[in-house]
Amino acid sequence: MLDAYLQTLLSGLAVGGVYALIALGFSITFTTTKTLNFAQGEFISFGAFIGVTVLLLVSGLAGTATAVPSEAAAAWRYPAAVIAAGAVAGVMGILIFVLAVRPFAGKGGMNWVMSTLGFGVILQSIGLAIWGPAPVMVPSPLGDDVLRVAGAGVRPQELLVLACAILIMIALDLVMRRTRIGKAMMAVAHSPQTASLMGINVNLVMIGAFALSSGLAGVAGVLIAPIASASLFMGMGFALKAFSGAIIGGLNNPRGCIYGGFILGVLESGVGLWQAQWREIVVFGLIILVLAFRPAGLFGQAAVDKV
Amino acid sequence: MTPKYAALKAALLGSALTISTVGHAQEIKIGFNGDLSASPSAQSGQAGVLGIQAAIEDINAAGGVLGRKLALVVRDDLSQPPKSIQNMSDLIDNEKVVAVLGPTNSGNALAWKHIPNQKKNPSIGCIGSATDITKPMGSSTENYMYRVSMVDRAQVAGLIAYAKNNASTKNVGYLVETTGYGQGGLKDLQELGDAKGLKPVAIEKFGVNDTDMTSQLNKMKAAGVDTVLVWAQGTPIGQLVRSMEKINYFPVTLTSWSSDNASFFDTAGKTLAEKPIFMRTITEDRTPKQQQLYDRLAPKMASKSAFSFAAHCYDATMITAAAIKQAGGTEGPKMREALENLQAPVEGIMKTYSKPFSATEHEALTASDYRWTHWKDGKLVSYSDDVVKALKPSDFTQ
Numbered sequence: 046m047l048d049a050y051l052q053t054l055l056s057g058l059a060v061g062g063v064y065a066l067i068a069l070g071f072s073i074t075f076t077t078t079k080t081l082n083f084a085q086g087e088f089i090s091f092g093a094f095i096g097v098t099v100l101l102l103v104s105g106l107a108g109t110a111t112a113v114p115s116e117a118a119a120a121w122r123y124p125a126a127v128i129a130a131g132a133v134a135g136v137m138g139i140l141i142f143v144l145a146v147r148p149f150a151g152k153g154g155m156n157w158v159m160s161t162l163g164f165g166v167i168l169q170s171i172g173l174a175i176w177g178p179a180p181v182m183v184p185s186p187l188g189d190d191v192l193r194v195a196g197a198g199v200r201p202q203e204l205l206v207l208a209c210a211i212l213i214m215i216a217l218d219l220v221m222r223r224t225r226i227g228k229a230m231m232a233v234a235h236s237p238q239t240a241s242l243m244g245i246n247v248n249l250v251m252i253g254a255f256a257l258s259s260g261l262a263g264v265a266g267v268l269i270a271p272i273a274s275a276s277l278f279m280g281m282g283f284a285l286k287a288f289s290g291a292i293i294g295g296l297n298n299p300r301g302c303i304y305g306g307f308i309l310g311v312l313e314s315g316v317g318l319w320q321a322q323w324r325e326i327v328v329f330g331l332i333i334l335v336l337a338f339r340p341a342g343l344f345g346q347a348a349v350d351k352v
Numbered sequence: 353m354t355p356k357y358a359a360l361k362a363a364l365l366g367s368a369l370t371i372s373t374v375g376h377a378q379e380i381k382i383g384f385n386g387d388l389s390a391s392p393s394a395q396s397g398q399a400g401v402l403g404i405q406a407a408i409e410d411i412n413a414a415g416g417v418l419g420r421k422l423a424l425v426v427r428d429d430l431s432q433p434p435k436s437i438q439n440m441s442d443l444i445d446n447e448k449v450v451a452v453l454g455p456t457n458s459g460n461a462l463a464w465k466h467i468p469n470q471k472k473n474p475s476i477g478c479i480g481s482a483t484d485i486t487k488p489m490g491s492s493t494e495n496y497m498y499r500v501s502m503v504d505r506a507q508v509a510g511l512i513a514y515a516k517n518n519a520s521t522k523n524v525g526y527l528v529e530t531t532g533y534g535q536g537g538l539k540d541l542q543e544l545g546d547a548k549g550l551k552p553v554a555i556e557k558f559g560v561n562d563t564d565m566t567s568q569l570n571k572m573k574a575a576g577v578d579t580v581l582v583w584a585q586g587t588p589i590g591q592l593v594r595s596m597e598k599i600n601y602f603p604v605t606l607t608s609w610s611s612d613n614a615s616f617f618d619t620a621g622k623t624l625a626e627k628p629i630f631m632r633t634i635t636e637d638r639t640p641k642q643q644q645l646y647d648r649l650a651p652k653m654a655s656k657s658a659f660s661f662a663a664h665c666y667d668a669t670m671i672t673a674a675a676i677k678q679a680g681g682t683e684g685p686k687m688r689e690a691l692e693n694l695q696a697p698v699e700g701i702m703k704t705y706s707k708p709f710s711a712t713e714h715e716a717l718t719a720s721d722y723r724w725t726h727w728k729d730g731k732l733v734s735y736s737d738d739v740v741k742a743l744k745p746s747d748f749t750q
Contacts, residue, residue, distance in 0.1 A: 049570040052599055056564040111655065112618040178394045179655065180587060182618035189621060191597050198566075198598030273563050274587065274619055276392065282561040317567030322530060322557045 052197040053314045059203035061310020062210040063272070066265045067287030068294065068302040069214065070258040075296045076234045077254035080146055080157045084165030085262050086284030088137065091168055092130040092263025093275035094176045097183060099126040115184035118271075123186035127267045134263025135256040137168070142255035147248075172277045180276035183267075202271040209268055213261070214303045221299065230254060234297075289328060293335050295345020304344055379423040380416075380682055382408070382672060383443035384665075386454030386479060387431035392587075392615060394431070395655040396479050397456035401426055402649050403478070403662030403701075404453055407669035417673045418680065425449055429460055436460035440467045450682040451476060451672045453665055458482030459532055461497075465489070468496040472684035474691060476672055477501055478665040481609070482536060486714040496688060498709055500668040500702075500716040501661075502609055502633060505750055508540040510631050510719055511581050511606040512548050513747035518579065518739045521604065525554040525577035527568065527592065529584035534560075537583025537608060544750065553577060560588050565595040573601045582607040582628070590619025593627050602627060612725065612732055614657045625727040632725045633702060633717060634660040635734045645701050657732065664717075667700035671708060671716065674698045719748040 067085060074082050082088070097113055103125055104117035118126075145160035187201035221227035232240040233250045241247045266280065273279050287306060294305020309328060316324045335343060384404055386397040401424075408422045416422060425447045429436035436455055443449045444467070451474045455461050458480035468475040469489055476498045477485055483505040488495040515524050526541050528534035534557070545552065554575040556568035569592075572580060580603050582589055589611050596602050607628040610616060617625045638646060642663060649662050672687075674694055679686035697706040708716035726735040 048599070049567075049574070052566045052570060056566045056598075060564055111614040173389060177654070178390060178392055180392055180615050180618075182615075198600065200594075200598070273561070274615070276587075278391070279561065314564065314567055317558075317565075318570065321568050324559075 048196040049318065051195055053318050054311060055194060055197045055199050057311030057314030058207060058307060059199060059272075059310070060313065061290075061307035062203070062207035063265065063269050063283060063306075064287045064290045064309050065210045065303040065306030066206065066213065066268070067262060067283055068291040068306040069210075069217065069299055070261040070265070071288055071291045072296055072299045072302040073217075073258040073261070074254050075291075076299070077230050078146065078251045079234075080149075081161070081288075082138070082141060082146075082255065082258060083158060083161040084141060084145075084168060085258075085287075086280035086282075087165035087168040087172070087277075088134050088259050088262035089266040089269065089280035089283060090275070090277045091137070091172055091280075092134045092266030093183070093270040093279065094172060094181070094266075094277070095130040095133045095263065096126040096267030096270060097176075097181055097275050099129045100183070111179050112182040113184055115189075118184040118186045120186075123267075127264055130263040130267045131260040132263075134266070135260030137263075138255040138257075138259025139252055141259065142252055146255065147251070169277055176277065178277065180274045180279070181270075182274045183270035185271035200272070202268075206268050206272070209264075210303065210306075213264075214300065217299055226250075226253075286328075289332055291342075292332055293343055295342025297341065298345045301342055301344025305342065308343075378420045380418075380420050380676065381423050381425050381447055381449040382669065383425045383427065383447060383449035383452040384454050385427045385429055385436060385439040385443060385452050386456035386460075388426070388428040388456075390428075390430040390432070391457070392585075393456050393479075395658045396661045397428075397454065399649075399653055399655070399658035399662040400454060400456070400479050400665040402652055403645075403665035404669050406645060406648060406662070407666040407673075411669070411673050417676050422669075422673065429455060429457075431457050431460070433460050433463035437464045437467070440464045444468075444471050444473045449473070450676065450684075450687065453478055453668050453672075455480055458485060461485045465497055469493065472496060472688070474498060474672070474675075474684060474687050476668040478668040479661050481507075482533075483540060484536075494685075494688060495714060496684065498691060498714045498716070500671065500700075500708070501664045502631070502717065502722065503715055504537060504608070505540045505544070506715075506719045506722070506748070507609060507631050508537065508544050508583075509748045509750045510722060510724075512541070512544050512550055513743055514606055514629070514739055515579050515581060515604075516548055516550055517742060517747060518604070521579040523553045523576045524550060524579045524581060525556065525572045525575065525603075526552045527556050527558070527565075527572070527580050527582045527584070529560045529588050530557050531560050531585070533585065534583050541581055541583065552581075558584070558588060558592070560585060562588060563591050564598075565592050566599050569595055569599055569601055572603070573599065577603055579604040579606065584608065584610065586610040586613030586616035587619050589628065590616045590625075593620045593624040596627070597624060605629065609725075611727075612657050612660075614655050617657075617727060617730070622730055625730075629724060629726050629735055631722040632660060632732070633722060634663060635723050635725050636731045637734050641701050663701040667698070667702055667705070667716070670700055671698050671705060720745055 100117045106117045141164050145164045149156035185202035191198040229245045237247045290306035290309040291302045295301035316327045387394045388397045412421045427439035474496045481502045481504050486497045486499050528538040558565045605628045607630045609632045611628045611630045675687045675690040679690040724735040
């Protein structure tokens with residue numbers, strides 16, 4: 046039975062790594078602009094297909110309708126696809142900010158919710174026109190053989206996602222706390238007006254936040270594709286779970302979002318060992334509890350509005 | 353994949369447009385209503401339309417029906433029930449089609465099955481497999497829902513017969529996804545299992561987008577399950593066998609026919625894809641007639657494993673044409689009478705249909721038309737072992 050528990054933990058961390066990576070993206074825009082990109086899910090799907098396209102282009106191999114040949118992900122090609130997807134999604138992120146968020150950000154009302162959701166629908170429709178509805182299996186650059194850790198099995202790609210989530214988290218943490226850009230972002234988050242008076246280009250920081258957050262979603266898409274297979278419908282489910290993770294951990298704390306993602310993954314996996322059909326109920330029950338008792342999330346700092 | 357898909361879509365749209373705008377008064381219109389673009393099952397819908405178009409070409413080349421040409425009117429329902437309902441009314445009331453083929457998603461057929469019955473306009477399903485699609489709405493009402501495809505309950509009967517007659521099966525477990533498809537399958541599994549005296553020692557569920565089912569499998573393993581009956585879509589079954597490999601637990605795996613999807617094969621990978629055994633209507637050991645249609649449609653088909661739907665829809669069109677011929681016209685009630693009492697046998701791709709439907713039987717393909725199938729070296733081939741050989745038709749009773 047110990048095997049089963051270890052497997053549960055490992056599987057949960059693997060899935061949690063995916064959630065954490067996306068949750069981070071939600072946190073970045075929230076901490077700087079107080080808005081969220083609800084098209085995050087579509088950015089993941091879109092990023093995955095950018096990755097598929099790049100893999101096929103740079104390898105010169107022909108893919109079938111539903112799979113990319115495994116040689117296409119060999120050597121430098123997979124990292125190239127990850128970077129390309131991140132860059133393209135980042136540019137789209139600037140687009141979504143300029144077109145769908147800036148006109149509404151900072152004003153009353155929730156117009157940006159609808160406009161970002163709408164942007165996502167547009168993105169998905171464009172994706173369907175280009176790539177079609179079929180899921181496409183993407184090979185892992187590290188191969189597909191199960192690795193055994195004390196009797197529990199895990200695939201190399203799952204470890205890669207886990208490692209990437211942690212690395213990106215540390216890198217972002219350092220940028221936010223140690224660099225001028227990070228400090229500018231935190232200043233904008235605190236008060237755009239004050240930041241602007243201090244000579245910070247608020248607009249540029251906000252654009253940067255959306256580009257970074259969307260770029261992360263694109264990167265996540267290519268990283269998840271070998272686990273879940275790339276599909277234009279895959280992003281939504283992950284994004285919803287990641288958002289839940291972000292709420293649990295605390296939207297205004299990037300570290301908290303990462304922890305929230307991992308907590309959610311392990312919790313899901315653990316509930317599966319008990320009664321899998323109760324999973325969603327447990328997860329969303331927990332969210333309600335967290336919101337009731339710690340509205341800023343488990344790791345979030347309660348904002349104090351000084352009047 | 354991109355240009356091929358775009359070309360196919362253009363071809364589908366183009367033909368739909370020309371047919372629906374040119375429309376001669378004498379033409380007999382047949383409708384297709386199903387998902388062609390919005391969900392992973394759209395590939396099945398695309399293959400279905402290709403099959404109908406091929407059948408119409410053949411019929412028209414031979415002079416049409418009652419001296420009139422057949423024409424196809426295609427409506428994409430984007431896999432959404434409201435859109436599908438709207439299409440149904442549009443096809444029957446505005447386009448005046450004499451019968452509607454499709455849909456791709458079972459749920460959509462269940463959402464509009466009252467429409468063909470109210471408007472007395474036959475609907476011949478050739479893709480969706482949910483058991484309830486062809487069930488009459490009431491005991492005394494006339495039923496205009498027919499099908500030339502697989503039926504979930506008949507597949508379930510087959511899987512249960514296999515488990516029941518396998519001497520080495522001691523403990524069975526049911527594994528289903530949490531969608532309507534999975535829950536419908538679980539209901540069939542439990543009802544037929546009870547009727548046949550098959551008691552599962554574990555029942556587990558998983559989400560359609562899950563990438564790791566090791567928790568559920570570990571519970572099955574702990575319960576001593578040696579045979580799992582799985583009801584889910586292609587991709588999650590692929591994830592399931594991948595999870596089996598993670599914990600190195602490989603019970604006998606009997607699944608719904610969705611394991612024939614390319615998406616299952618690609619997710620599972622070549623080796624693991626060979627684990628499940630399932631039933632489907634066509635394997636790669638095709639009959640000469642099937643091969644002929646396959647060669648004709650292969651260049652246009654995005655997903656080769658969706659060929660069975662092209663064949664079903666081809667046959668559904670042929671049966672519709674035969675009914676019009678026998679009825680001597682296209683009035684719904686007369687077509688229904690003809691469908692339920694077809695005099696001349698209909699030469700189809702799957703088989704020669706002699707009296708495919710009756711007042712009570714609305715399924716043209718039944719368990720005896722199904723083939724046990726598995727993946728071998730990347731191909732869908734017939735599966736046989738001692739259990740399959742010993743199965744008698746009486747074992748499949750529902």
